Amino acid sequence: MNNQDLKHLKEIFVVTAAQMRDVESRVFAAGMPIPALMEKVGRLICDRLLSMTLKGSRVGILAGPGHNGGDALVVGRELHFRGYNVWIYQPFGQLKELTNQHFHYAQSLGIPCFSQLAELPDCDFLIDGLFGFGLEREITGNIAEAINHLNLWNKPIFSIDLPSGIHTDTGAVLGTAICASHTFCLGLWKQGLLQEQAIKYAGKTELVDFDIPLADIQAVLGEVPTIKRITQSLVINTLPLPLSPILHKYKSGHLLLICGSKRYAGGAILTGLGARGSGIGMLSIAVPESIKPLLVSHLPEALIIGCPETNNGAISHLQLPGETTLNSFTVIACGPGLTTEVTPIVEQVMKSEVPLILDADALNILAQLGTITSLKNRHQPTILTPHGGEFHRLFPEIDITNRVKGVQTAASQTGAIVLLKGARTAIANEQGVTWVNSESTPALARGGSGDVLTGLMGGILGQVVNRQVNMEDVVATAVWWHSQAGILAAKERTELGVDAFTLTQYLNRVLAQIQTDEISKWVELNIR
Numbered sequence: 001m002n003n004q005d006l007k008h009l010k011e012i013f014v015v016t017a018a019q020m021r022d023v024e025s026r027v028f029a030a031g032m033p034i035p036a037l038m039e040k041v042g043r044l045i046c047d048r049l050l051s052m053t054l055k056g057s058r059v060g061i062l063a064g065p066g067h068n069g070g071d072a073l074v075v076g077r078e079l080h081f082r083g084y085n086v087w088i089y090q091p092f093g094q095l096k097e098l099t100n101q102h103f104h105y106a107q108s109l110g111i112p113c114f115s116q117l118a119e120l121p122d123c124d125f126l127i128d129g130l131f132g133f134g135l136e137r138e139i140t141g142n143i144a145e146a147i148n149h150l151n152l153w154n155k156p157i158f159s160i161d162l163p164s165g166i167h168t169d170t171g172a173v174l175g176t177a178i179c180a181s182h183t184f185c186l187g188l189w190k191q192g193l194l195q196e197q198a199i200k201y202a203g204k205t206e207l208v209d210f211d212i213p214l215a216d217i218q219a220v221l222g223e224v225p226t227i228k229r230i231t232q233s234l235v236i237n238t239l240p241l242p243l244s245p246i247l248h249k250y251k252s253g254h255l256l257l258i259c260g261s262k263r264y265a266g267g268a269i270l271t272g273l274g275a276r277g278s279g280i281g282m283l284s285i286a287v288p289e290s291i292k293p294l295l296v297s298h299l300p301e302a303l304i305i306g307c308p309e310t311n312n313g314a315i316s317h318l319q320l321p322g323e324t325t326l327n328s329f330t331v332i333a334c335g336p337g338l339t340t341e342v343t344p345i346v347e348q349v350m351k352s353e354v355p356l357i358l359d360a361d362a363l364n365i366l367a368q369l370g371t372i373t374s375l376k377n378r379h380q381p382t383i384l385t386p387h388g389g390e391f392h393r394l395f396p397e398i399d400i401t402n403r404v405k406g407v408q409t410a411a412s413q414t415g416a417i418v419l420l421k422g423a424r425t426a427i428a429n430e431q432g433v434t435w436v437n438s439e440s441t442p443a444l445a446r447g448g449s450g451d452v453l454t455g456l457m458g459g460i461l462g463q464v465v466n467r468q469v470n471m472e473d474v475v476a477t478a479v480w481w482h483s484q485a486g487i488l489a490a491k492e493r494t495e496l497g498v499d500a501f502t503l504t505q506y507l508n509r510v511l512a513q514i515q516t517d518e519i520s521k522w523v524e525l526n527i528r
């Protein structure tokens with residue numbers, strides 16, 4: 001594996017504090033000296049800082065008692081030698097030995113050191129090395145007060161490894177925490193940084209790779225890690241590209257969407273447009289008869305199946321054409337805009353023998369039925385895509401403060417692949433294999449964007465279901481594609497310009513972008 005591929009691979013691993021310690025112990029046991037590693041990490045951070053356009057040259061170093069403090073002191077010393085004005089705030093009586101040595105050396109260089117925050121002069125930016133993955137208990141007293149003060153200064157803060165105060169595994173705030181503008185996560189992604197509660201503290205996050213050997217990572221996390229970050233390099237193999245030159249439209253999947261009502265006609269259109277964006281070969285959409293003309297006008301390529309409807313304009317029962325049965329389709333996605341009147345339809349699709357995505361009202365009906373564990377009897381994969389509210393209705397007993405644990409529990413109870421939507425969407429299968437999406441945009445927090453995801457996911461699934469792919473990888477691919485479309489749209493149109501319809505227009509542009517990336521990678525490899 002070349003270096004670049006190895007770097008990409010490391011972006012998917014996610015560790016707890018205990019796992020990080022185990023990985024590091026292996027590296028140290030193999031002979032890497034701890035001081036050498038600290039020096040290397042400090043310099044990497046320093047180089048990264050110097051490559052950014054930092055405003056001003058007055059730097060405050062916040063140094064804690066452990067090795068996180070040691071890292072910060074190395075960064076401070078290097079910035080000092082590069083002409084920055086450096087001041088150190090170090091309020092602890094006792095430091096770990098290595099950290100203590102760096103502290104004394106910094107003092108000997110004439111770098112001013114203070115134990116009171118009030119003594120620290122006005123800085124242009126701060127480096128936070130108070131606590132890293134060694135923080136296990138609440139921050140209290142003068143340190144907590146200092147952190148609260150620092151947050152009020154409104155200066156850019158660059159946190160080392162984690163914003164000090166954030167729990168490495170759960171992302172919870174232990175007493176108080178630094179609000180960083182940027183976090184340099186060291187070596188491997190810490191699980192806490194992928195939890196929603198950490199988002200507003202971590203700022204922009206990036207991994208600083210310090211060359212941990214892959215063998216050591218895999219010795220601790222396994223060949224195939226249980227928790228993975230969704231990255232482009234990982235989903236690329238699951239995308240329905242390239243197409244076979246001898247493809248036939250009936251070989252590229254037939255997706256059935258069951259969605260919409262007179263009241264929520266838009267939901268059906270958005271789900272259909274999401275499916276269109278996936279490139280699915282054949283698309284059928286079952287809707288109440290009265291909204292059929294509307295769907296035809298938006299999705300002329302789709303087969304719109306008008307179904308008998310209730311007085312309120314919801315589908316009363318499915319009326320599939322001719323000999324068609326639910327099992328004639330490659331995949332079924334059911335839920336957006338249905339209303340909760342359609343209970344028999346949800347019961348019917350649950351009995352189908354094809355992969356099934358249940359979203360929105362289908363989930364609410366499932367919650368009302370109270371038969372969620374019966375999903376285990378399905379012979380084909382089921383994917384549940386709740387947002388927080390729907391999740392709570394489905395699994396009232398499961399706490400989602402830790403979303404990773406939450407989806408894992410839900411998946412093991414139901415045998416389904418469970419996708420919990422949100423700023424950090426998490427996906428788990430029955431065996432506990434988990435994906436977390438850490439790149440997204442709040443521009444997606446708008447009505448209808450989940451409908452787009454359901455259609456897109458159904459469309460991808462329809463095309464790749466007969467390939468040797470893991471279902472949860474397909475689900476992760478849909479989440480990634482959807483988020484990337486949001487990110488691209490927000491970049492061009494601002495975060496306020498990403499309504500759900502506009503989002504559907506960006507789905508294909510994400511793919512076009514990947515093709516460009518892939519071509520440039522190919523050119524680069526072949527020129528060398």
Ligand SMILES: NC(=O)C1=CN([C@@H]2O[C@H](COP(=O)(O)OP(=O)(O)OC[C@H]3O[C@@H](n4cnc5c(N)ncnc54)[C@H](OP(=O)(O)O)[C@@H]3O)[C@@H](O)[C@H]2O)[C@@H](O)CC1
Pocket residue numbers: 024034037038041064065066067068069071096130131132133134135136137138139140143160161162186
């Ligand atoms: N190993 C390596 O060489 C590498 C390590 N790396 C770096 O080391 C970091 C981990 O270092 P670490 O294990 O020393 O822990 P760290 O996060 O600095 O803090 C623990 C210290 O804080 C103290 N403390 C805890 N809670 C407290 C509280 N509430 N209030 C007050 N004090 C509290 C605790 O003291 P104690 O519990 O013993 O009282 C202990 O002294 C990691 O995040 C990364 O930056 C990387 O560079 C890679 C190479």
Ligand SMILES: Nc1ncnc2c1ncn2[C@@H]1O[C@H](COP(=O)(O)OP(=O)(O)O)[C@@H](O)[C@H]1O
Pocket residue numbers: 360387421422423424425440441442443444445446447448449450451452453482
């Ligand atoms: N703050 C956020 N940051 C990133 N993505 C978000 C955020 N809030 C919501 N999303 C994403 O937006 C989509 C919203 O879906 P959902 O709640 O089902 O909306 P709707 O039912 O209106 O279509 C999901 O894909 C979710 O992950």
Ligand SMILES: [K+]
Pocket residue numbers: 068128129130131132159160161162163164
């Ligand atoms: K820190």
